[in-house]
Amino acid sequence: MGIRNMIWSDWIELDDQYRNYQEIRARRIETQGHGVLGGGLAVIELVHELAEYLSRRYPTTFRVSRHPESNTEYNWGWEGLPPIKTITVVPLEETHELPLSLHEGDGVAEKAMIICALLIQDDLAVMVEGTDGRYYFQAGAICVPGFWRMRDKIGMPLDEIHISGDVPLYRSKLHASMERFFRRMPVEKPVARNNYFLQTIRPLEERKGREDAEELAWSESTNGLESEFQSGGRFSHKLKPTTETLRLRSERQTLRRLPISGAIVFTIRTYMTPIEELGRERGVPGRLASSMRSWPTEVGEYKGKERGEWYEAVLAYMDECHREQVDRGEAARPGQGDYPY
Template sequence: MDIRKLDAQNWLTLDKNYMDEHRVRNQLLHEKRSEVLQCLPESVDACHEALEEVSDFLCERFPNNFDMNIKNNQKIVDNCMTGDKFTVSGRDPNEGVADALEAAVRLTMEDLSVLMMNGEGEYYLAASASLFPTGWTVQQRIGWTISQLHGPVPLWHQHVANSVDKFLARLTPTSPMERSNYFIEVKRPDEDLTEILYRPKALCEKELVNPLPSEILVRRERQTFRRLPRTGAIVFGVKTYLTPLEELPMQELNNLAKEMRSWPDYVGEYKGKHLWGAKVLEYYQKQVEEGKIEPEKYED
């Protein structure tokens, strides 16, 4: 799982892509709200607590960008970059169940999901604002257990499922954790940022079987896990980073090529290697020939 302790000061992030991604989030929440945002009725308290935790963190960590005010017995968070204002506490009890989580994800650069435990002791997706998905939508999978969500992942049930269950059970409000994940994405030349980030079907279009290096992106996910102190639900955050293959540091390119060669066929198929693998290795070999990378030595 590659789980490691999360520095609590770095739970949520803010970088130079904030405004561009904020515009994408606004567009998706306006045009595809039901596809990217779903909350089951039992998640309402956890979603409100998640908004409180997100708002308090952002105001403390980034005081030049976020501000908290008290007005008419309500806490209101002000996004100084966008002008958005959201009521954090003292919210109207008649508002929609998804409104609190929507407010939280409009503030962050992270997608946010709420995991709760069902009667069988399994964690399930009780609420989610997943605007930058890879091969699925929240509308399809709301209510699914962790095991169901990872059904397509090779060897998940054999090698990882028990570890994940134990990890989630041990998570406490004072022990947030994180892990990293990555995919290779192939984009069409005419795609805009919304189309690149919102990938509900596939990261690699089948017709793009001979992509240029400029059309290949390394799509990283920084995944965070934090248990909420009041409701006990778990907030699962995902920050997406996009790096064009041509901008990948040479050491990372070397590591990618080495890892690709180690994949069994079923892992390569799951990751779409047959669509982009030859081009990545061709680009890698070019860097080796130009002396930019010291080639790895492999036994025959």
């Protein structure tokens, strides 16, 4: 499954792209970003968990006010404190009032879901256990998925989400261990995993002035129009790739179980890195090339190795950067191994 333990302080990462991401995310929320089918209690719990976490982890970015006392069925506050009433995102000068319970009226869980999405750069999926013991995607704020659409997946159990996307090695390798992992996952043991894809974006002159120039929300130049997307056509690189237009699209995902509702929260944080930038990172070109060469056939198929001309272009560029690094004494020769350096 490629998962590793996660320390609590690493749950949510923020960086200098925060404002740019949140502009894109806010716009996407208005169009197709969020949905709640069930799991309303979990969503209310999630918005309080995020507000408690963020105000401690990034105290200059998030400021909170609290209710005078806890007067609801559940006390969402950490360390016995009364629950948070409002959270202010200081750099954006935005304040959100957190719902306390599902009794606050229609649409309260949706409201909580939107606040979650506006606070962080990650997309969110709330997985709730069904009466059949399987985990269902019941609520989410998926604003910048790039190559899948929330409306195609929401409501599905974990296995269907992956089977419908032809996720490589899912039936043969991942299915059983993932089901077992979800059922047994303890509250105190969050985990993280990473993946990567190669994406092509528009050339520089066509990117100028575009809000989402890096095609974070939807990878149109690689996968065509979002409205016409069918999952079989993933990573077809509709535009001819060049080293200037190729991006490494990498997701850092986390999973944790919420203590009160028992729902599992899946976070997906996407990073877009120009491959020319990767080429300059010490030791990275050699490792990326060797990782790409070791893709099993199914993985190559999923990532579109044979669709478009990008695969050979990336390998050739990474090999060239690696050779230059070796000549400068910055990277090990093949087989010597210099990681971690």
